[in-house]
Amino acid sequence: MGDIKQAGRLRPAPENFLSAEQITAVGSGRRDFLRKSFLAAGAALAAPLAARAADGDPDILNLPPWATSLGLPVATNPYGMPSKYESQLLRRESPGLTRVGGASVSFAPLQGLFGIITPSGLHFERHHQGWHDVDPAKHRLMINGSDPAFLKKPKVYTMDELMRLPSVSRIHFIECGANTGLEWGNVAVPTVQYTHGMLSCSEFTGVPLKLLLEDCGVDYKKARYVLAEGGDGSAMTRTIPMEMVESGEVFVAYGQNGEMLRPENGYPLRLVVPGVQGVSWVKWLRRIEVGDQPYATKDEAIHYIDLQPSGLHRQYTSIQECKSVITTPSGGQTLLSPGFFNVSGLAWSGRGRIKQVDVSFDGGINWKTARLEGPIQNKALTRFNVDWVWDGKPAILQSRAIDETGYVQPTYGQLRKVRGTKSIYHNNAIQSWKIVEGGEVSNVQVL
Amino acid sequence: MSRSCKSLFVFALFLAPTVALAFDHYAGVGRQATPAEVKAWDIDVRPDFKGLPKGSGNVERGQELFEEKCASCHGSFGESNEVFTPLIGGTKPEDIKSGRVSGFLTGDIPQRTTFTKVATISTVWDYIYRAMPWTAPKSLKPDDVYAILAYFLNLAEIVPGDFTLSDKNIAEVQARMPNRNGMTTDHGMWPGPSAKKGGIGNGGVPDVKNVACMKNCKPEVQIGSTLPEYARTAHGELADQNRSFGPVRGTRTLGPEAAKKAADAGTLELATKSGCMACHGIKSKIVGPGYNEVVARYQGQPDAESRLVAKVKAGGQGVWGNVPMPPNAHLKDEDLTTLVKWILAGSK
Structure with a gap:
């Protein structure tokens, strides 16, 4: 607790007169900033400080530079960036997880995000053979059939053409099938960024794939499977059932959170397959093939297969089942002091809408239903919040989501009983955060 | 038009949207792919070897x-x-x-x-x-x-x-592949129809069933696993991965000493990436002065940081001899400040 700075709290102790930043400034010998602000307040440097502290919060009593000087003009930053005070929240890699940056993962900093939309610059990354900034003028989408009988006319679309077509905008979560995969056997990583950070949620804009397939004259009776293929080096491929396409849910997206997709997320075109693991949301999408059987591609026959205790691998596991996690407070954080907290987290289900989220503060003995922030959307993140007064004693926080099918997020014990510990993929167990006296939160697994 | 003709016409209109309307529907959008184009991109090979090139x-x-x-x-x-x-x-x-x-x-x-x-x-x-x-x-x-x-x-x-x-x-x-019988699709995680209906899997039936108990759900809490000490520190300084304000702080996992070390290592990398280390050594002259010499010259000067930032940015000649230092306009201001601070603090 010794390192925690409680700037802004009103305390009589004179050392708290200076803000954390000012203390650092003094420590480093950089007194010019202080001198300026105090001279402006008409005060001499040292003596009056203690006297003034009794009057109130110096951050109120001494007007800050931003209240007493001219600010910057418009368009100083033509593309706006987060405040310099937000530099801690970044996509980060988990050391030792992978050995090649081009076939790796960076995790989204869920511990510091609000609501349900992931800022595009913090969207998690998973590349299979590195990423490129693809020239949209040279990008094409081809649609063909594994057999000429499945499609009347194979076609090619440019971005110009795709962006003329009727569009939809929908908010969906995307979660890597291997999210929380490090934790199947035991606790392995310290924070929610690394346990659950292969999860993001955006508003995507694009054209329903159904519309394109019908424009090519697809024969739905014969073509029951769809292959999606990327335009990058890995030319990544995945099989999707035609039923999902026919439902209108699957779309080719170019927009993300109001602007174009980011290069790391598939610029200029990616597939959106709501509720299905991220690997099927093929980035830099160059080709769609309709066929009459699944394709057993590398990422559905060598990777993204789930080893079961029987020694068999489950193949074509695609749906991300109902899951939730508390993001504040979470592992690697320390609570400032006992008292009131808004406990907040995320819930989602690949099978539809979230119906309910319950939160436990005693490791799952008793539960309290959390508030869901609406509108609650289909296959999108749902933010939940619940009031809590921490009494300063040890606690174990958990969240448990229920989706509209009635499915209740399972415990580690329940999951392992069926799937063992070597599955890697599709770990949707209830996450537990243990809080000790002193406020440090750490990752534990409750069976 | 006779009455019966009219109703036939109406009937045909009703049929049209499902049969023909969608095909080639968007004037000016999309064109037929040529056989050569399809051949160039359609490279997938299926388990039944459809698509496999001869050879x-x-x-x-x-x-x-x-x-x-x-x-x-x-x-x-x-x-x-x-x-x-x-x-x-x-x-x-x-x-x-x-x-x-x-x-x-x-x-x-x-x-x-x-x-x-x-x-x-x-x-x-x-x-x-x-x-x-x-x-x-x-x-x-x-x-x-x-x-x-x-x-x-x-x-x-x-x-x-x-x-x-x-x-x-x-x-x-x-027929000789060692794990050819090692896959199962008997699960509920395929988003299409079940195997019984010609698809894959069990049609979405989950393999676990939890119950939403609310009160006194179990006699005690059984902890299966806790974070090992090495894992607590393996992901860097957690204090620096959280906001510096708000209801919580990142837990300080490495301590100030190690955090500084990590930051310094990052700055050295920045210096290398920015091309500084090609001409400057930390403790020795290469083409330009060693950083130790820079510190010695500027030590104690109150405006050392701002002067150095300006010099690195604009480049210069004469202070350290005749070899000019090129301007570094490509460096971001914040990186420049980080580098100069690091140099003045002893560039360890």
């Missing part, structure tokens, strides 16, 4: 190609675990008979390799052709892929050393 390649040629193009990452025998997980290993001759890798049944399998997992040989052919070698994907010809795959198959003791793999005999090799 062949033998083990010997495969070994040559593998050594030349693949071994630096995968090891000469596909055994390397340095860059990627191993391709070969963990399969036994009896697995070829059963089609189940016995290590998965006995638990005696230290690491899953490609050949312990993959059930379909088409998958391997397809993937090498579309994505390998790592830095030059799609540069291999079909015959190269046959040869490299023949070499793999020989390493995995599926085919003999004098084997030639081709589109003609690949189906026979499929």
Whole structure:
């Protein structure tokens, strides 16, 4: 607790007169900033400080530079960036997880995000053979059939053409099938960024794939499977059932959170397959093939297969089942002091809408239903919040989501009983955060 | 138009949207792909070998190609675990008979390799052709892929050393794949129709069933696992991965000493990336002055930081001799400040 700075709290102790930043400034010998602000307040440097502290919060009593000087003009930053005070929240890699940056993962900093939309610059990354900034003028989408009988006319679309077509905008979560995969056997990583950070949620804009397939004259009776293929080096491929396409849910997206997709997320075109693991949301999408059987591609026959205790691998596991996690407070954080907290987290289900989220503060003995922030959307993140007064004693926080099918997020014990510990993929167990006296939160697994 | 004709016309209009309306519907949008275009991009190979190009390649040629193009990452025998997980290993001759890798049944399998997992040989052919070698994907010809795959198959003791793999005999090799019976689709996680309805899996029935109990749900809390101490510090300074304000702080896991070390290492990397270290040593002159000399000159000067920032940005000549320092306008202001602070603090 010794390192925690409680700037802004009103305390009589004179050392708290200076803000954390000012203390650092003094420590480093950089007194010019202080001198300026105090001279402006008409005060001499040292003596009056203690006297003034009794009057109130110096951050109120001494007007800050931003209240007493001219600010910057418009368009100083033509593309706006987060405040310099937000530099801690970044996509980060988990050391030792992978050995090649081009076939790796960076995790989204869920511990510091609000609501349900992931800022595009913090969207998690998973590349299979590195990423490129693809020239949209040279990008094409081809649609063909594994057999000429499945499609009347194979076609090619440019971005110009795709962006003329009727569009939809929908908010969906995307979660890597291997999210929380490090934790199947035991606790392995310290924070929610690394346990659950292969999860993001955006508003995507694009054209329903159904519309394109019908424009090519697809024969739905014969073509029951769809292959999606990327335009990058890995030319990544995945099989999707035609039923999902026919439902209108699957779309080719170019927009993300109001602007174009980011290069790391598939610029200029990616597939959106709501509720299905991220690997099927093929980035830099160059080709769609309709066929009459699944394709057993590398990422559905060598990777993204789930080893079961029987020694068999489950193949074509695609749906991300109902899951939730508390993001504040979470592992690697320390609570400032006992008292009131808004406990907040995320819930989602690949099978539809979230119906309910319950939160436990005693490791799952008793539960309290959390508030869901609406509108609650289909296959999108749902933010939940619940009031809590921490009494300063040890606690174990958990969240448990229920989706509209009635499915209740399972415990580690329940999951392992069926799937063992070597599955890697599709770990949707209830996450537990243990809080000790002193406020440090750490990752534990409750069976 | 007679009454009956009219109703026929109306009937046809109703039918139209489902039958013909959507096809070629968007004037000026999309065009027919040429056969050459489809051929250029339609490279997928299915488990029934639809899409497999004709061709062949033998083990010997495969070994040559593998050594030349693949071994630096995968090891000469596909055994390397340095860059990627191993391709070969963990399969036994009896697995070829059963089609189940016995290590998965006995638990005696230290690491899953490609050949312990993959059930379909088409998958391997397809993937090498579309994505390998790592830095030059799609540069291999079909015959190269046959040869490299023949070499793999020989390493995995599926085919003999004098084997030639081709589109003609690949189906026979499929019948010898060690884990060909090792997959199951009996689960509820396929988002299409069930196997009974001609699709895959059980139609979405979950394999676990939790109950939403609310009060006194269990007598005690059983902790299965806690964060090991090494894992607490393996992800860097957690204090620096959280906001510096708000209801919580990141827990300080490394301590100020180690955090500074980590930050310094980051700055050295920044200095290297920015090209500084090509001309400056930390403790010695290279082309320009060593950082120790810079510190000595500017020590105690109140405006050292701002002056140095300006100098690095604009470049200059004369202060340290006649070799000019080029301007560094490409450096971001915040990086420049970080670098100058680091230099003045002793650049450790």
